[in-house]
Amino acid sequence: MDWTIFLPLFLAAAVEWVEAFTIVLAVSLTVGWAGAGAAAAAALVTLAALTAATGGVLSLGANIWILQLVVGVFLLLFGVRWLAKAVARQAGLKALHDEDREFAETRAAVRNADGFAAWIVAYKGVLLEGLEVWLIVVALSLHGSSWMWNTIAALSALLVICIAGAAVRAPLRRVPENALKFIVGVMIVSFGTYWTLESLAGDVWPLGDASLLALAAFYLIGGLLLVPVLRARRLRRAMA
Amino acid sequence: MKALFKTLFGDGPNLVGVAAVVALAAVLALTGHGGIAAYVVPMALLAVVGLLASV
Numbered sequence: 001m002d003w004t005i006f007l008p009l010f011l012a013a014a015v016e017w018v019e020a021f022t023i024v025l026a027v028s029l030t031v032g033w034a035g036a037g038a039a040a041a042a043a044l045v046t047l048a049a050l051t052a053a054t055g056g057v058l059s060l061g062a063n064i065w066i067l068q069l070v071v072g073v074f075l076l077l078f079g080v081r082w083l084a085k086a087v088a089r090q091a092g093l094k095a096l097h098d099e100d101r102e103f104a105e106t107r108a109a110v111r112n113a114d115g116f117a118a119w120i121v122a123y124k125g126v127l128l129e130g131l132e133v134w135l136i137v138v139a140l141s142l143h144g145s146s147w148m149w150n151t152i153a154a155l156s157a158l159l160v161i162c163i164a165g166a167a168v169r170a171p172l173r174r175v176p177e178n179a180l181k182f183i184v185g186v187m188i189v190s191f192g193t194y195w196t197l198e199s200l201a202g203d204v205w206p207l208g209d210a211s212l213l214a215l216a217a218f219y220l221i222g223g224l225l226l227v228p229v230l231r232a233r234r235l236r237r238a239m240a
Numbered sequence: 241m242k243a244l245f246k247t248l249f250g251d252g253p254n255l256v257g258v259a260a261v262v263a264l265a266a267v268l269a270l271t272g273h274g275g276i277a278a279y280v281v282p283m284a285l286l287a288v289v290g291l292l293a294s295v
Binding site (some may be wrong): 073076077078080081083084085087088091093094124128131132135189193196197200201202204205206211215218219222223226229230233 | 243247248249250251254255257258261262265266268269274275277278281282285286288289290292293294
């Protein structure tokens with residue numbers, strides 16, 4: 001097991017499962033736990049089928065150069081988005097993700113809906129949040145990392161969130177979501193940068209595999225430095 | 241469908257920003273400047289993060 005991949009995957013999955021749990025919880029108060037749970041289970045079965053199909057297709061063999069490029073670009077698309085949102089939230093340019101608000105909005109949306117419409121809301125919510133987890137599992141599994149351990153990381157995050165959610169029976173608002181997104185964004189952008197450039201230009205990283213650590217440090221420090229710069233800019237704009 | 245696209249690729253500015261940096265990396269790699277790309281690409285990506293965070 002590779003902890004440098006297991007840990008970011010676990011954290012990334014946990015963030016997504018918290019959002020999915022909030023939607024399922026809101027729907028469960030309208031159609032009951034059985035209906036909402038069935039919708040969530042159906043979405044998880046869809047994701048499991050997708051993961052199995054992806055693994056099967058990839059095991060047939062594909063050009064490693066192209067796979068690495070596709071994986072790298074997908075990681076950049078994810079990581080850059082997560083890191084930018086985390087920086088914007090830290091700088092006060094964007095509201096912190098509010099699970100209570102998400103919960104209230106979903107409840108309002110399903111309050112007057114019939115059972116099937118509410119079921120669809122829960123199914124779609126879990127499927128879309130789970131798709132991000134699936135993409136990260138696929139991306140990180142392609143580069144010589146174990147499918148099994150990466151899937152275990154995503155599933156163990158799901159288990160932890162389900163247990164915590166069942167115990168609290170309220171939106172999991174104490175999860176430091178922005179800090180997690182900041183760290184996971186840094187790690188995903190680092191992997192994405194490393195693999196994208198390696199696929200395009202070959203072995204160009206000056207420190208070899210250790211360049212991944214240097215990249216993570218660069219994005220972490222750079223992201224943290226962006227926060228006060230953007231905050232000062234926001235204040236200047238507010239005073240103008 | 242729109243939600244699925246956004247889940248996979250992010251919004252327009254995110255897609256454009258990442259595409260621009262990947263294009264820059266490809267140009268540097270194809271012109272034999274891969275070593276320089278190892279320094280330029282992370283800086284360009286951090287600039288994209290800053291731009292996306294500020295819009």
